[in-house]
Amino acid sequence: MEGHEKLEKARERIIETIAQNIHxxxxxxxxxxxxxxxxFQNEPLTLDDMTEKLGMSKTSMxxxxxxxxxxxxxxxxxxxGVRKDLYKVSDDWYQSFIDLFSIKWRRSVTLHLVAIKxxxxELEELSKDPTVNEELQEEIKIDIEKLKYIRNxxxxxERLVDVFEDQKIFDLVPIMNDSQD
Amino acid sequence: MEGHEKLEKARERIIETIAQNIHxxxxxxxxxxxxxxxxFQNEPLTLDDMTEKLGMSKTSMxxxxxxxxxxxxxxxxxxxGVRKDLYKVSDDWYQSFIDLFSIKWRRSVTLHLVAIKxxxxELEELSKDPTVNEELQEEIKIDIEKLKYIRNxxxxxERLVDVFEDQKIFDLVPIMNDSQD
DNA sequence: TAGTTTGTACAGTTTTTACTGTATAAACTA
DNA sequence: TAGTTTATACAGTAAAAACTGTACAAACTA
Structure with a gap:
């Protein structure tokens, strides 16, 4: 196998692993x-570059x-001098991981907290209603406890997301370079 | 609106939020x-219970x-006395979150590390090959640096997953109950 | 301003995934 | 052992998502 082929194969392995884990x-x-x-490109790419490299439509890109x-x-x-839009991968992968939390998980936390509150x-209001029978009252009480638990x-x-966002996570799990060289 | 309806609506809101975020x-x-x-069920359920409650096929359940x-x-x-399989939601949601990391993220980390190594x-081997030209040699060198970065x-x-798994994360982000009662 | 170039909205198609119904194996019961 | 009950494998169908090609608006160029 020729040198360039070997390089390509080493890259392909990584690319495919990323593809299979990006879910x-x-x-x-x-x-x-x-x-x-x-x-693996050392230059930013245009949509047309990507279309060419991946053999997919520009719309998809x-x-x-x-x-x-x-x-x-x-x-x-x-x-x-380049008029087309250019894109490159963000080079700080630690920050990318943090951004995942800031964007996806915080959004989810917020939505949940809104719903829970x-x-x-409503249930606390309902629990004060004297017209609801005892059996239902008991159910409401149980649900209130459950909701308090998940609110906590x-x-x-949310505090976990904060800890990522403000980089405090690196105190607990520090970045260590070239640990096994 | 009647009491039972109100309870149901309060539950539905939570259920739908979970459904929309479980991705x-x-x-x-x-x-x-x-x-x-x-x-919201206070008893474990069978597959047939779920089929009935959700109106979906038993196979799906x-x-x-x-x-x-x-x-x-x-x-x-x-x-x-119940012969059918019974299921309940795990009641420790903190542990469920940790399990997500232990199961999905650790698997991903492992796959990546195998591929990267x-x-x-291969590239370090190739970089010793005297038959590859200088230009390619330079590319290989760049890729080796990139791979070392992502290996780190x-x-x-992986250390982050460890920190979740061995519960040390709770030192940094402690569980606090009923913070806003 | 007229003529290009570029990115994306949108509609249609292909592919994938979710879901159902049937068939069956395994476990239980009498 | 024969007869049930229960969970799931599997094949087929329905629904959703990914992807493509065309059309067009916005931005640029001359």
Whole structure:
């Protein structure tokens, strides 16, 4: 096998692994392949470059590069004299992981807390209603306890997201370079 | 609106929120709805119970309860005299979150590290090959650096998973109950 | 301003995934 | 052992998602 082929194969292995694991970011394999391909390019790419490299339509490249950008896995780049939009992979992977939490998980936490607070308020109101029978009253009480439990859980999750966002996580789990060279 | 209706509506809101966010666990909304429904039941359920409550086929219930069990969101339960399999939601949501990392993210980290080490070894071998031209040699060198960077990243991610798994995360982000009562 | 180039909205198609119904194996019962 | 009950494998169908090609608006160029 020739040198260039060997390099290509070593890259392909990584790209395919990324493609098969990108679902953890809520993305489909082809977006992962796109990301992986871009990772090994030393220059920012245009949508047309991607179309050529991946053999997919420009429309697809456009939509998936947007999905990658939304998660801040990919960012816009500029190069003198190039009119087309240019994209490159964000080079801080630790930050990308943190961004996943800031974007996806925080959103989820917020949605949950809104719903929980609303339902909790309704049930607490209902528990004061003298017209509801005892059996139902008991059910309401149980549900209130359950909602308080999950409210505490999402509060915790929110604080966890904070800890990522403000980089405190690196105190507990420090970045260590070249541990096994 | 009658009492029981109000209770049901308060529950529905939570269930639907879970359904819409369960994709973070790699599950589809219907599995989230199933989980949410089970959360508000105070007794373990059989597959037939779920079929009835959700109006879906028993086959579906079987496959999605398995998916939920694989992520340890749901566990088997036993009740005297009941022959059918019984399931209940795991009641420690903090542990469920940790299990997500232990199961999905650790698997991903491992796959990545295997691929990276393999490719890195190949490229380091190739970089010693005197028959490859200088230009290619330069590319190889760049790729080796990139792979070392992401190896460090996945090492970090592995340590992060460890920190969840051995509960040390609770030192940094403690569980706090009823913070806003 | 007219003529290009570029990115994306949108409709249609292909592919994939979710879901159902039937068939069957395994476990239980009498 | 024969007869049930229960869970799931599997094949087929329905629904959803990914992907493509065309059309067009916005931005640029001359």
């Amino acid at each position: 953890l970011y809520g993305l489909v394999p082809s977006a992962g392949r796109q990301y992986g391909m871009m990772f 456009s939509t998936s590069v947007r999905a990658l950008s939304d998660l801040k896995l990919v960012e816009r780049a500029w190069k003198k 609303k339902s909790l308020a 859980y999402y509060d915790w999750l | 973070l666990y790699g599950l589809v909304p219907s599995a989230g709805r199933q989980y949410g429904m089970m959360f 079987s496959t999605s309860v398995r998916a939920l069990s694989d992520l340890k969101l749901v566990e088997r339960a036993w009740k005297k 393999k490719s890195l070894a 990243y996945y090492d970090w991610l």
